[in-house]
Amino acid sequence: xxxxxxxxxGTLRLIGRALRGRRARTALTVGGVAATTLLVLVLVAAHRxxxxxxxxxxxxxxxxxxxxPAGTDNLIRSSGLLPAGTEREIAALPGVAEADPLxxxxxxxxxxxxxxxxxxxxxxxxxxxxYAAPARLGGPPEIAGGRAPEGADEIALDRAAxxxxxxxxxxxxxxNGRSVRVVGLSRGTNLLATQFLFSDLAETRAALGLPGRSxxxxxxxxxxxxxxxxxxxxxxxxxxxxxxxRETFVANNLREVASGLLPMLAVIATxxxxxxxxLVVLLVQGLVEDRRAEIAVLLxxxxxxxxxxxxxxxxxxxxxxxxxxxxxxxxxxxxRLLDSFLPSVELTYAAGDFLLxxxxxxxxxxxxxxxPVVRLRRIxxxxxxxx
Amino acid sequence: xxxxxxxxVWKSRGRQPRAVAALRGVSLxxxxxxLVLIEGPSGVGKTxxxxxxxxxxxxxxxxxxLAGRSLMAMGPAxxxxxxxxxxxxxxxxxxxxxxxxxxxxxxxxxxxxxxxxPEAERETGRLLELLGVAHAADRRPGTLSGGExxxxxxxxxxxxxxxxxxxxxxxxxxxxAAGQAVAESLQALARARGAAVxxxxxxxxLAGFATRRLRMLDGRLHDGMG
Numbered sequence: 001x002x003x004x005x006x007x008x009x010g011t012l013r014l015i016g017r018a019l020r021g022r023r024a025r026t027a028l029t030v031g032g033v034a035a036t037t038l039l040v041l042v043l044v045a046a047h048r049x050x051x052x053x054x055x056x057x058x059x060x061x062x063x064x065x066x067x068x069p070a071g072t073d074n075l076i077r078s079s080g081l082l083p084a085g086t087e088r089e090i091a092a093l094p095g096v097a098e099a100d101p102l103x104x105x106x107x108x109x110x111x112x113x114x115x116x117x118x119x120x121x122x123x124x125x126x127x128x129x130x131y132a133a134p135a136r137l138g139g140p141p142e143i144a145g146g147r148a149p150e151g152a153d154e155i156a157l158d159r160a161a162x163x164x165x166x167x168x169x170x171x172x173x174x175x176n177g178r179s180v181r182v183v184g185l186s187r188g189t190n191l192l193a194t195q196f197l198f199s200d201l202a203e204t205r206a207a208l209g210l211p212g213r214s215x216x217x218x219x220x221x222x223x224x225x226x227x228x229x230x231x232x233x234x235x236x237x238x239x240x241x242x243x244x245x246r247e248t249f250v251a252n253n254l255r256e257v258a259s260g261l262l263p264m265l266a267v268i269a270t271x272x273x274x275x276x277x278x279l280v281v282l283l284v285q286g287l288v289e290d291r292r293a294e295i296a297v298l299l300x301x302x303x304x305x306x307x308x309x310x311x312x313x314x315x316x317x318x319x320x321x322x323x324x325x326x327x328x329x330x331x332x333x334x335x336r337l338l339d340s341f342l343p344s345v346e347l348t349y350a351a352g353d354f355l356l357x358x359x360x361x362x363x364x365x366x367x368x369x370x371x372p373v374v375r376l377r378r379i380x381x382x383x384x385x386x387x
Numbered sequence: 388x389x390x391x392x393x394x395x396v397w398k399s400r401g402r403q404p405r406a407v408a409a410l411r412g413v414s415l416x417x418x419x420x421x422l423v424l425i426e427g428p429s430g431v432g433k434t435x436x437x438x439x440x441x442x443x444x445x446x447x448x449x450x451x452x453l454a455g456r457s458l459m460a461m462g463p464a465x466x467x468x469x470x471x472x473x474x475x476x477x478x479x480x481x482x483x484x485x486x487x488x489x490x491x492x493x494x495x496x497x498x499x500x501x502x503x504x505p506e507a508e509r510e511t512g513r514l515l516e517l518l519g520v521a522h523a524a525d526r527r528p529g530t531l532s533g534g535e536x537x538x539x540x541x542x543x544x545x546x547x548x549x550x551x552x553x554x555x556x557x558x559x560x561x562x563x564a565a566g567q568a569v570a571e572s573l574q575a576l577a578r579a580r581g582a583a584v585x586x587x588x589x590x591x592x593l594a595g596f597a598t599r600r601l602r603m604l605d606g607r608l609h610d611g612m613g
Contacts, residue, residue, distance in 0.1 A: 011498040014491060018484040297482045300443060302471025302499045304464065381443050384482055385434050385555050 015298065015311030016318070019291045021283060030323040032279040033361060036272040037327025038334070040357050043265045043272075045335065045347035049190065050257050052348050056141040056188030057196065059250040063137055064227055065219040066249040067099075067234060068242040074252040075104060075216070076127075076191070084212035086238060093233050095225035100137040101214030103130035103204050109157075109197065111165050112172040112179060122165050126157070126197040128175070130204025137218035140198050145169055146184030152203045156184035158195035163343045175199070178207060190346050191257055276323070276361055277368035280316050285372040287312060288379075295376060296383035309373035313366055320365030324358045388455055389416040390550040390583035391440055396449035398432075398439055409435040410446070411606035417551065417583035422574050422596055425587045427603035433587035436603070437553045440585060441474050442466040454550035471499045475544030475582065477554035477573065481536035483528040489539040490515065490524040493546050500547035507546065514542035518572050534565030541573050545580060552577055554586040558593060570596045 020026065058066070058075055067090060069080030082101075091099040107128040131138035134148040144159045146169030155175065157167070162185050167173055171182050180199070189196035205211050221230055231243040244252065288295070298308050335347040398410040409432040417423050425433050438444040439451060442458045451458040454473040458466055475496070476482075483492045490511055497507030515521045518538040520531075528536050537557065544552050557573065558566030574596045577584045586593060594600060602609045 010504065011495070014487065014495045014498060017491070018487050018495065020486050293482070294484050294486075297478075297484065298499075300441070300476060301496060302467050302474070304467055382434075382438055384476070384478060385438065 011303075011307065012311045012314050015303065015308055016315035018294060018298070019287055019308070019312055020315060021287045021290065025283060025286055026319060029279050029283040030319055030326065033276045033320055033323025033365070034326035034330060036276040036279075037324045037357060037361055038330045039272045040269045040360075041327060041331040041349065041353065042334065042347060043269050044353045044357065045331065045349050046192065047258065047262065047265055048350060048353065049346045049348040050192050050261070051254055053189055053191045053196075054253045054257060055250055058253045059246055060141045062220055063218040064221040064246060065231055065234070066244045066246075067217040067219060067238075068244065069215070070240040070242065072215075073242055073244065074249070074256045076253055076256040078104070078215060081210065081213045081215060082217060082241065086241070087214065087217045089237055090217055090219060090234055093230065093237060095222055095230040095233065096219055097222040098137060098220040100132050100218050101201060102138040102216045102218055103201060103208065103210065103213065104128065104215045105130075105204070105208055106194070107176050107197065109161070109165065110174050111167050112174060124161055124164060125194060126161055127191070127194050128197045128199060128204060130199050130201040130208075131218075133198070133200040137220060138216075140184065140186035140189065140196070142187045144185045144187040146182070148184055149198060149200055150183070151200055153180045154183045154200065155180050156186050156198040157182055158189040158197070159185040159187055160190045160343050160346055161195035161197070176207060192261070193257075273360055273364045276320070277364040280320060280365045280368040281371050283319070284312055284316050284369045285375075287315075288372050288375050292379055293383065295379050296381055299379065299381035300384035305376045305379075309370070309376055312373055312376075313369040316369035317362060317366050320361050321358070324361040328354050328358070389452065390419045390421075390454060391415070391417045391585065392450075392452040393436075393440060394450040394452075396436075396439055396446045396451065398435055398444060398446045400435060408606050410439065412449070413606070413608050414449075415585075415601070415608060417585055419550070419581040419583055420578045421598045422577065422584040422586065424593055424597040424600045425585060425603055425608070426589060426600060428589055431603045432606045433603055434555055437555055437585065437587055440551070441476070441553055442470050472501070472547065473550045475547070475549040475552040477537070477540050477544045477552065477557040479556035479559040481528065481533075481540040483536055483539060483543070485528055488525045488527055489520060489531065489535075489542075492528070492539060493543045496543045497546045500549075502547050510546050510548075511542065514546055514576070515539070517576065518542050519568075532565070533561050534568055537561060537565070537569045538572060541569060541576065544573075545576055545582065548580055549582055552582050552584045554584060554588075556588050556590070557586060558588070558590050563592065566590065566592055 069082050072078040072080045087099045087101040090096055105128050106125050108123060109126050110123045129138060134150045139148050140156050149156050167182050169182055169184055172179055173182055227245045234243045295308055338345045338347060393413055393415045396410050396413045399406040400409045401407055425436060427433055439446050456469060493511040494507055515524050518541060520535050520538045523531050523535055558569055570593050
């Protein structure tokens with residue numbers, strides 16, 4: 001059985017090589033597949049970066065429960081506020097180790113313009129999180145440079161936002177018109193459409209004119225406490241508030257950030273795969289036309305149309321694999337390049353993404369190659385005698 | 388037993404009502420080691436005869452026995468498999484596959500005939516050596532002379548030890564020296580391997596290599612020239 005299969009693969013290999021196309025056309029196809037693979041991988045990576053940002057903040061291990069105002073189930077799109085003193089009531093409940101208020105708001109950030117500069121400074125709208133700095137719940141999940149804010153007039157910024165603003169730790173920026181100093185850069189806090197900014201809660205409350213108020217309360221449970229039981233206790237104590245465990249809160253936020261973006265990414269990725277498939281169709285179609293005489297000879301010698309077709313499909317599959325692998329390598333290179341020179345565009349890959357995209361392209365390429373193979377039936381082996 | 392036998396074969400080409408009878412009751416038997424020349428001008432049905440003998444065309448009437456098996460009883464797949472094992476082809480132009488080396492061209496035929504790889508490698512090397520083209524084994528057809536190409540084609544036709552070699556104007560595109568060398572090789576190697584060779588040609592230089600000469604005219608074979 002094994003020997004037969006080896007023989008078969010040897011025949012297919014030789015047929016595939018015998019029917020290989022012109023170098024320029026082959027190179028164009030491989031290049032096209034590489035480019036579309038790169039496109040799809042970048043889209044997948046962009047989505048993964050987004051998800052990473054959500055997981056990094058909303059899914060940080062220190063927070064077991066998120067308490068939100070009635071009708072709010074996510075951090076991204078919410079406008080409600082909890083009654084003053086909510087965190088104290090929660091902290092007093094059994095099973096709660098820590099309950100820290102968070103105030104979130106969109107703020108406008110611009111670098112302090114250098115003296116004499118006539119240029120309008122870059123301006124960003126960022127998602128500000130006021131938390132009990134520097135070490136209580138809800139602060140930056142990871143500091144990439146500098147440190148977390150420690151009090152008034154200090155902020156930490158997502159590093160991509162800092163890059164876009166052209167600021168670094170030590171620089172001053174204006175947040176809603178107020179001058180503050182950047183003391184740290186955070187990582188994993190880039191949601192593509194916006195980025196996070198972290199500031200001291202008291203400062204944020206004062207700046208927004210919301211003394212004592214909070215948007216959420218982040219809760220850490222005491223050891224061996226059942227999140228369900230504590231959640232029920234919070235809801236009993238504070239009827240109407242929403243209480244979410246970490247997984248649910250992450251899922252809610254992912255839904256919010258991806259709901260508009262995901263369909264568009266899916267459409268573009270599908271188009272990318274379709275373009276690769278069309279390239280393969282054109283390549284194999286060209287092969288069948290260019291190599292008509294050779295195919296007639298093969299059929300006359302005793303090769304079946306199915307075997308010749310399989311040889312062509314195998315050849316196309318190899319080219320797609322080569323193109324997809326090249327696209328994967330380009331995607332990795334691009335991510336490194338962006339990380340060094342343009343950190344505002346963050347690409348996060350997973351090994352599974354490469355495998356999935358490779359398989360998708362391979363499947364599309366093999367299916368596409370099978371379309372022109374149907375034309376093999378029109379080739380008469382007797383053409384070998386006329387060649 | 389004949390390596391190839393055609394009994395009362397009729398074959399029309401073209402569509403009704405303009406169909407023309409290319410073969411009219413052709414009967415022929417070729418024994419192993421025999422080289423039968425089918426002579427005649429272009430368009431008399433020589434190539435049709437080869438195509439019917441190979442099972443590439445199905446006769447309208449009559450019987451074709453290839454290596455002792457009737458092609459009429461076989462389905463397309465079985466016929467194709469039988470052809471790959473029992474027939475070797477030499478075309479007017481070598482019809483070698485350009486993208487493969489000379490050696491790979493020969494190996495591909497062996498693979499199609501499902502010959503075990505080590506044996507195929509051995510036979511390929513031996514034939515290329517015997518045909519004087521071992522030096523060109525790793526070269527592509529485009530870099531070979533016409534005579535070398537045709538000798539590689541002879542190796543391809545014989546590598547799987549077929550019962551029958553069908554040659555269509557094998558020397559048609561060669562000069563006399565190259566044509567002579569190809570004809571000699573084909574005759575000697577086919578005889579040594581016990582293959583019957585059917586050569587369709589109008590090249591008179593091949594007459595000296597034939598064990599039997601038949602003339603084809605108006606779809607009929609006429610004996611008595613050899």
